[in-house]
Amino acid sequence: MKADGTIVARKLCKSFGSHQVLREIDLTVSAGEISCIIGPSGSGKSTLLRCVNGLETVDRGVLRVNGEDFGYVEKDNAYHAVRPQRLTEQRARIGMVFQQFNLFPNMTAESNVMSGPVLVKKTDRRTARERAQELLAQVGLSGCGHKYPAQLSGGQQQRVAIARALAMDPSIMLFDEPTSALDPELVGEVLGVMRDLAHNGMTMLLVTHEMGFARDVADEVLFMDDGIAVERGDAREVLANPKEKRTQEFLERVL
Amino acid sequence: MSTTTTTSPTGSRPLPGLLPEHKKRITPKRPHDYLCWAAAIAVVAGLVYTTVTNENYQWPVVFSYFTTRSILDGLLLTLVLTVVSMGLGTLLGLLLAIMRMSHQPPISGLAGLYITFFRGTPVLVQLIFWFNIAALYPNVSLGIPFTDISTPVDVNALMTPLTAAIVGLTLNEAAYMAEIIRGGFASVSRGQYEAADSLGMSGFTRLRHVIIPQTMPAIIPATGNQVIGMLKGTSLVSVLGVAELLNSAQSIYARTYQTIPLLIVASLWYLIMTLALSVPQSMIERRFSRSTRRQAAVATATKESLL
């Protein structure tokens, strides 16, 4: 089973009804690379991210994740959908962090982190709990394992969510505006955890409005507008000297 | 001006004693507060007076029949009907809810039709209808399609009053339970499904460990209400001649003409049973109450045992 931590998309298309949300998107993320997707609201950033772990299905184009076609196998001039079980295997190697955290409210922080290993990988509980405690410590939350999500702040919840995704030992992490639902003073603690992850060589694809973070940490930036990949390139280059007019206008508005 | 410490913030008069910020705020009782009490006490006193002094209540008769054999048997049958119809109704309701949530329009449409029909007609009518179903289908034959194996069934013999009662109550309850269960599932956000999916959970694991526990705070209190409603609703089957609590009381007063005392006997028993149920019900409701920290309620209600 390959898990080389790469994402390749070629001419990716996705429509909701008659509304084309992704128009021939090209994207390459190499192993260990940090890639940021930026762009105005409704431009298809979340949809692109969600295609990468199969929360949305792709209509057309190539999508290869971890070195293999994602969700489909190519056979006789067509892509055939894989069995659900195969899809869950592919998904388990991709961690996803949501804007609204989406922790399981019926489980403690520790159980949330253990849920993937125990329920999906069938890891024994002792090992899973030890790992969960390690991960919670890694995101600065040792001692909070017994708390329920409702008892944690937004920033703490998002860090638990990151630990939960990491517990599956993913080769790729996806983040969809992980700090957008947070009070400003809590943004830093989550970005700090993400920064650590980036330094440890995790492949990361993230949608964010934190331009400072993108500039500091990202290798590549993809600017999307209205379903089109308008500009793609070196993060600092794109953010400092955008070539496209639409990118310039967007950056002027957000910076 | 004044150099003494206690001046009011407005700087007007020096005040003796407490600082203004330490003073109690008092809302005086107004006449209508006392009036409400007086009215309520008067009503209760009047009711007590008439129940005690009006001979027609025949309290001695009430007490003499309160624990007669046939009343207690009726009580037992009422409880059995409640448990059986509620249990079967919940199972069928679950099936209907699943059908209703199906992405296949014919399936969800069928369930929708069922729910509309059974919620849109009175239970009493439904009960009488089931009792008389033989007029519609006198004989049905149960068998395996495309084989010769089949047995004819005499519907008239099958549809005893008790069967009709259970069938009627169950089918009606299922429609309500389906809506309650569906509401429970609707209360779980899409993000929960997506989070479970993103961890690679299978459909069953997702349902069992993530979704179902979270539907409980919406489903359990509503189901408690249904149980209480069902307990009282079973009195309707007395019209079919099923000897449950009300029917047992009726059978006695048909002989003795002590109508009121026996209706009081039945009412007291219903009251005792609903009160007995409402204690756990209100505890459950408090625990699951939506307004006060729903997430914590989910947590305490369905301790997930990954630990």
Ligand SMILES: Nc1ncnc2c1ncn2[C@@H]1O[C@H](COP(=O)(O)OP(=O)(O)O)[C@@H](O)[C@H]1O
């Ligand atoms: N499930 C869906 N059904 C229909 N339209 C959708 C769905 N999800 C997203 N869209 C539409 O697709 C467009 C892009 O959405 P999204 O990817 O969420 O944008 P972004 O994350 O950049 O704000 C929006 O116009 C949105 O309304």
Ligand SMILES: [Mg+2]
């Ligand atoms: Mg979005």
